[in-house]
Amino acid sequence: MIRHAALPVAALALLAGCNKSGEINIERGVGITAVRSACPVVAVPAGTGDITVFDPPASRDANAIDVTAAISNVRSTCDDTGAEVVTNVTFDVRARRARAEGPREVVLPYFITIVRGGNAVVAKRVGRVAIQFEAGQAIASVSGQASANVSRAAATLPEEVRKKLTRKRKAGDEDAAVDPLTAPDVRQAVLSATFEALVGFQLTNDQLKYNAQR
Template identity: 55%
Template sequence: MFHPKTIAISFVALALAGCATNAEFDETGGIKSVRSSCPAVAIPVHTADVTLFDPAGSRDARAIDVVATITNLRNTCVQQGDRIVTTATFDIQARRTNTSGAREVVLPYFATVTRGGTQIVSKQLSRVALRFADGQSSATATGGGNADIAASAATLPPEIEEQVTRRRKPGDPDAATDPLADPAVRSALRQASFELLVGFQLTQDQLAYNATR
């Protein structure tokens, strides 16, 4: 199961990545910050892998049946009128222990849009089918999800935008001052920050297994 607590942990790891503030040098040698309104895309902690056991109640390594991993996460982001649309795609690589016979394994995964690291805006549940050929131990598949948000919601107020993105040169009084030190700036950035999180839809037991293995 996917919980807001997991989102909060992920948001800390992203460290306001949804705001995508990057330092760059301009033509005069000053430093400027570039902010993107596109949602950050990530996999919440402990949700990139799922392990199936046979028998299902066992947690013995000898009972491992199938292990699947989300990998090669990639995304595109475009603004369409007053909407910002981010699409994430990823690969799923799986291995099975018993290679006898053809087999299909269906796994659920989520694509959740959050705001400010804790507020769930939307959640999509999907399933992916992994098809193992007879005698083959591995299978691959692809999955994906998207975030569709209002551009206005991801836009900072003009006065906050100016603080975050204006150029700073060595010697300026506030050149070494991090704009995020201002609580008002942090709050505005968090409110305008969206994330698209994807991962396996795990049971409590599966999540606990991933957290302790």
């Protein structure tokens, strides 16, 4: 797997749920709590979850579609107990070919990219999955996996920001109903400490355009 630069994508990781290691309760008004974790959000960026291969490659005619495939069942486990937050991602690739005569192997590229603050790509790795079709078989699937490391220090909020987010407020206080994330400095600190691990097919510009226009 190799590291590359990449284009930005956006999201924000503030999730409701139960506390785990590395998580803090964020007080968002009286009686409203959110949970923030050092573990990155895992998702498939829009437009990269499926791929279409044409034969011949330059054609976009429906009769020229050779192979289609889609990513599904994206799952992740996260270990945030060390200096590096390690996220392991698994997913399924289900593919269909237009011509089923004879056995065939189809190799498709995929990526995992780490995004910080919703728009800054800090790392990208590219891998490949090999899908095996038996003779007469039109549909086949395979499992893929990828991993991502994020510095725990970078994913940890500064102490002064943590205090602002977790400060107890009572009904009747002047700022009781004010979301602390509306403060620009707090919002920026949360964004800077927020990471995403995004998985999708490594598409060419033409393939991205096809996905966007179909």
